[in-house]
Amino acid sequence: MMPYERFEAWKVSDELAVHVYEVTRSFPKYELFGLTSQARRAAFSAPVNIAEGSAKPGANEFCRCLNIAIGSLSELSYTLRFCRKVELLDDERYKRLDELRRRAGFLTWKLYEAVRKRKR
Numbered sequence: 001m002m003p004y005e006r007f008e009a010w011k012v013s014d015e016l017a018v019h020v021y022e023v024t025r026s027f028p029k030y031e032l033f034g035l036t037s038q039a040r041r042a043a044f045s046a047p048v049n050i051a052e053g054s055a056k057p058g059a060n061e062f063c064r065c066l067n068i069a070i071g072s073l074s075e076l077s078y079t080l081r082f083c084r085k086v087e088l089l090d091d092e093r094y095k096r097l098d099e100l101r102r103r104a105g106f107l108t109w110k111l112y113e114a115v116r117k118r119k120r
Contacts, residue, residue: 004051009107013047013069016100020076023097027088035088039079045072046104050111059115066112073105 004010020043024036046069053065080101084094 002051002054004047004054007050007054007107007111009069009104009111010047010050010054012100012107013050013073013104016076016097016104017043017047019097019100023089023093027083031088035079035083035086039076039083042072042076042079045069046076046108050108059118062115063112066108066115069108070105070112073101073108076101077105 017040020039024039027036049065049069049072053062053069056062056065077098080089080094080097083089084091089097
């Protein structure tokens, strides 16, 4: 098992990234380099940064990577909201993705707080 696999924040973020990738397959081809790419990159960034941070020596580097993951989840929040507004996502898919995103954000923030306390 890799070190990051023990974190619930990584597990939920990974699940979110997979779901975003699957849902964006149905986006129009003209969005491939627009909203499809934006949503996928933001979703993929969260578990990647948790994984990277967990491999870094010291809590400061881990916190930096967790900050990036939290930012990416926030970016994804707006991207999904926008996709719903322009009718690329129906309400059901949006709600499912947003629920996962909220959970990933909560867990990543809790992990950030725990690592930050540990570095003191």
